[in-house]
Amino acid sequence: xxxxxxxxxxxxxxxxxxxxxxxxxxxxxxxxxxxxxxxxxxxxxxxxxxxxxxxxxxxxxxxxxxxxxxxxxxxxxxxxxxxxxxxxxxxxxxxxxxxxxxxxxxxxxxxxxxxxxxxxxxxxxxxxxxxxxxxxxxxxxxxxxxxxxxxxxxxxxxxxxxxxxxxxxxxxxxxxxxxxxxxxxxxxxxxxxxxxxxxxxxxxxxxxxxxxxxxxxxxxxxxxxxxxxxxxxxxxxxxxxxxxxxxxxxxx
Amino acid sequence: xxxxxxxxxxxxxxxxxxxxxxxxxxxxxxxxxxxxxxxxxxxxxxxxxxxxxxxxxxxxxxxxxxxxxxxxxxxxxxxxxxxxxxxxxxxxxxxxxxxxxxxxxxxxxxxxxxxxxxxxxxxxxxxxxxxxxxxxxxxxxxxxxxxxxxxxxxxxxxxxxxxxxxxxxxxxxxxxxxxxxxxxxxxxxxxxxxxxxxxxxxxxxxxxxxxxxxxxxxxxxxxxxxxxxxxxxxxxxxxxxxxxxxxxxxxxxxxxxxxxxxxxxxxxxxxxxxxxxxxxxxxxxxxxxxxxxxxxxxxxxxxxxxxxxxxxxxx
Numbered sequence: 279x280x281x282x283x284x285x286x287x288x289x290x291x292x293x294x295x296x297x298x299x300x301x302x303x304x305x306x307x308x309x310x311x312x313x314x315x316x317x318x319x320x321x322x323x324x325x326x327x328x329x330x331x332x333x334x335x336x337x338x339x340x341x342x343x344x345x346x347x348x349x350x351x352x353x354x355x356x357x358x359x360x361x362x363x364x365x366x367x368x369x370x371x372x373x374x375x376x377x378x379x380x381x382x383x384x385x386x387x388x389x390x391x392x393x394x395x396x397x398x399x400x401x402x403x404x405x406x407x408x409x410x411x412x413x414x415x416x417x418x419x420x421x422x423x424x425x426x427x428x429x430x431x432x433x434x435x436x437x438x439x440x441x442x443x444x445x446x447x448x449x450x451x452x453x454x455x456x457x458x459x460x461x462x463x464x465x466x467x468x469x470x471x472x473x474x475x476x477x478x479x480x481x482x483x484x485x486x487x488x489x490x491x492x493x494x495x496x497x498x499x500x501x502x503x504x505x506x507x508x509x510x511x512x513x514x515x516x517x518x519x520x521x522x523x524x525x526x527x528x529x530x
Numbered sequence: 531x532x533x534x535x536x537x538x539x540x541x542x543x544x545x546x547x548x549x550x551x552x553x554x555x556x557x558x559x560x561x562x563x564x565x566x567x568x569x570x571x572x573x574x575x576x577x578x579x580x581x582x583x584x585x586x587x588x589x590x591x592x593x594x595x596x597x598x599x600x601x602x603x604x605x606x607x608x609x610x611x612x613x614x615x616x617x618x619x620x621x622x623x624x625x626x627x628x629x630x631x632x633x634x635x636x637x638x639x640x641x642x643x644x645x646x647x648x649x650x651x652x653x654x655x656x657x658x659x660x661x662x663x664x665x666x667x668x669x670x671x672x673x674x675x676x677x678x679x680x681x682x683x684x685x686x687x688x689x690x691x692x693x694x695x696x697x698x699x700x701x702x703x704x705x706x707x708x709x710x711x712x713x714x715x716x717x718x719x720x721x722x723x724x725x726x727x728x729x730x731x732x733x734x735x736x737x738x739x740x741x742x743x744x745x746x747x748x749x750x751x752x753x754x755x756x757x758x759x760x761x762x763x764x765x766x767x768x769x770x771x772x773x774x775x776x777x778x779x780x781x782x783x784x785x786x787x788x789x790x791x792x793x794x795x796x797x798x799x800x801x802x803x804x805x806x807x808x809x810x811x812x813x814x815x816x817x818x819x820x821x822x823x824x825x826x827x828x829x830x831x832x833x834x835x836x837x838x839x840x841x842x843x844x845x
Contacts, residue, residue, distance in 0.1 A: 328737055352743025359737050365595065366733055366789045376734060380743040384727040430742070 279304050280434065280466070285324055285334030287317075294320045295331070296490035302483075304433075307460050307467045309477035312487035313511060318470045319360070319438050321487065325468070326357035326436050338434065352380035355434040356427045360442055364411060370422045371407040374398055377429030397429035400455055416443035424452060428459070435459065437469045441476060449473075453480040478502045478524050486510045502526065533793060536785060540800040547807035548575070554815055572712075573703040574810060577764045577771070578802035580715055582782075583722070584760035585775025586798050590733045590791065591753050592659050595783065598776045601663055603670025604761045605770035607643050610673040611636050612695050616688050617680045629706040637714070637762040643669075644758035648751050659736070695769055700810050700823045704767055711763045718759045725749060725756075729791035771824060777831040778802040780838065 280302040287295040295317040302308050310318040323329040325336050327343050336343040338354060356377075374397050378390040386394075398407050401421045411419055420443055427435055437456075441449045457480055459465040471477050477484055477498075484501040486494040494506050501507075502524045507515045515526045551574075552567050588599045600606075615632070647669070651662045681689050694702065728749050731739045740746050764771060782798035809823045 326741070328740055348740070348745050349743035352741065357737070357741050364734065365593070367787050368789055372789065376731065376738075376742060379731055384730065 279339065280325060280468070281335075281337040281340075282321070282325065283335045283337065285321070285331045285336065287320055287324060287329065287332050293490050295324065297334075298487075298490070298492055299334075300485055300492060300495060302466065302468060304466050305460060305464045306482040307456060307469065307480060308483040308485060309481040310468065310470045310485050310487060311472070311474055311477050311510070312493065316487040317490040318487050322357065322436050322438050322468065322470055323359075326355055327351060328357060328359070349380055352430070352432075354432055355436065356430040356432040357436040358423055358427045358438065358440065360439045366411070368411050369408050370403055370411065370414070370425075371398065373411060373422050374403075374407075374425045374429050377426040377431075380430065393429050393431055397425040400428055400458075401425040402451070417445065417448045420444060421448065421452065424455075428455075432465075434466045434468070437467070439470050439472065441471065441473065449476065456480065474502070474507070474526050474528075478526065498524065533786060533788065537793070537796060537800070540785075540797060540804065544800050544803045544807070547804050547811065551807050551811045551814075554811065569705045569708065570700070570703055570810075571807065573705060573708055573767055574700060574806045575803050576708070576712060576715060577767050578774075578778075578806040579799040580760040581764045581771060581775040582778045582798040582802035583719070583795055584757045584764070585779045586782075586791070586794055587722075587729070587753050587757050587760075589779060590729050591750055591757075592663065593733065593735055595780065596776070597663070598773065599757050599761050600770065600773075601670070602644075602647060602666025603673055604640055604644070604758060605765050606670045606673040606677065607640055608636055608762065608765045608770070609692075609696060610677045611639050613677045613680045613684075613692055616692055617684055620688065629704060630710055633704075633707040633710060633766050636766050637759060640762040641755055641758045644754045645751075648754050700768055700806070700813070701819065702768075707766060711767055714759065715763055718756055721752075722756055725753060726791055726795070730789060733789060733791075769824075771827075773831055774802065774805065774827050777827065777834060778805055781834070784838075 282298055282300045282302075285295055285298050286293060298317075298321060310322065312318055320329065324331050325343070327336075327348075330344060338346075338351075343351065371394065374394050375386060375390070377397065378386060378393060382390050398404055401424055403418075403421060403425055406414065406418065411422065414422065420440065424437070424440060427437070435456075440452055440456075444452065453476055456467050456469070460467050460482075469481070471481075481498060484494075484496065484498055485492060486501060486506070488510055493510050494501055502517060504515055504517055507513075507517075507526065511528075513528065514530065515528045518525050518527055548571055551571050552564070556563055585598050589595050589597055612632075615635075647662060647666055650665055651659070681692060684692075728739070728744050731742050731744050732746075732749065734742075736746055778801040779794075779798045781801050782794055785801070786793055786797050788794065805827065806823070809826050812826065813819065813821060813823050
């Protein structure tokens with residue numbers, strides 16, 4: 279379980295994350311939603327130790343993040359941020375192999391190769407695994423990076439807007455893969471996501487942030503209501519139920 | 531295994547350049563010429579190696595392939611130290627003072643400076659590495675201005691002596707510090723082997739490196755110190771010559787098209803040795819000392835860079 283305890287972080291005078299406490303269930307997909315600038319990405323960065331909190335603690339399975347060795351954390355928690363432009367000449371397989379670094383420290387074993395193959399298969403990248411990253415489209419690159427995160431084989435996977443640059447087909451593909459990772463392998467997945475319909479259809483829990491504070495949290499059914507969404511985004515969104523899934527119609 | 535054959539090719543080329551430098555037009559007094567040439571070629575090999583490795587490390591830490599460590603003002607600091615010594619102690623200090631002590635002072639200042647820059651960078655978290663470059667650039671300009679200020683004040687004869695040190699020259703290598711420099715470089719490179727495995731990961735960027743379990747601050751700090759030591763070794767031996775690093779590292783990247791630093795380190799060092807040894811051979815036997823190696827390097831390097839730019843813009 280990930281426990282965020284009274285975490286705050288400010289840049290200058292502006293509190294970007296303001297006294298946030300939240301517990302994240304194991305083996306589920308939790309989506310972080312909220313308007314731009316609500317502090318979602320910052321919170322994800324703090325949980326994954328890319329940033330340190332000004333006050334408060336983050337505990338992963340009862341261990342304080344800032345007191346755990348970096349290399350041990352890398353086997354427990356993986357984070358993928360939104361911007362991943364590389365000037366390196368790297369093939370897809372090379373990139374995915376980097377996911378094994380916490381285990382192999384650069385010397386890949388047979389076991390590592392198995393994980394790499396599996397991650398590539400999971401993201402359906404087999405036929406382009408020898409292509410170089412600069413030959414790929416934005417969406418393919420994004421999938422390659424997610425494959426690296428999967429190869430890292432961590433219990434917790436944190437993704438910051440993984441659907442950026444992706445068309446519907448690949449967005450759905452990635453969300454389905456995440457679903458499988460959670461359901462079949464019991465991974466705990468935290469994502470920052472903008473499209474609330476993707477959050478509604480594919481996640482188990484939703485945490486809504488606004489101005490650095492938690493505005494609402496709960497199961498999909500609790501959060502995806504016109505009333506709560508109005509509180510979060512300040513706009514009216516009728517909600518229709520289609521095939522037992524709640525879809526927000528926010529095109530007014 | 532094309533990588534391996536390319537490395538062997540480079541190794542042979544480097545060996546040939548060194549042998550060429552040692553034995554071309556040796557003349558009858560070989561027992562006089564040979565030890566002198568050996569001393570010089572040793573300095574050339576050492577300088578080539580440290581410049582190439584320092585630049586490669588710096589480019590990896592900054593994730594930028596067109597930077598050299600000179601941007602953070604390390605070689606202007608070297609000039610400042612030399613000028614300050616002459617300013618306060620007189621030009622005799624450079625000639626009279628023990629070269630080893632001078633060398634130690636220069637290296638000490640450069641390492642301390644790198645550490646201070648580093649402190650400024652990581653005092654607040656989340657600072658961009660470009661902040662370090664900007665700070666270094668400002669410091670470098672400051673050192674440069676301060677150096678010329680002192681140079682204007684001192685006796686013109688003394689200025690002449692400093693001027694000798696301002697330009698990289700392989701005709702005037704400080705061979706007295708060669709042994710000390712070799713030992714220092716050896717120790718530094720040995721220490722570097724501890725970090726080689728992290729270099730590949732660092733080139734993926736800060737966030738990915740942390741995600742993959744690299745202690746980013748710890749590693750970058752040590753790499754910066756290693757860079758500072760390597761650069762000061764090269765600068766103390768022959769003078770400011772960082773453009774060479776930019777050139778050879780990019781040639782190594784172009785030749786090997788890999789991200790693996792274990793290969794790149796060796797490759798760029800070899801390219802660098804070839805460039806310097808063959809270049810010096812040309813200077814001494816074709817141009818008969820009418821020009822300097824640094825001029826040739828800058829000339830060829832400039833052309834190569836225009837070629838790179840043109841090729842990049844076409845694709």
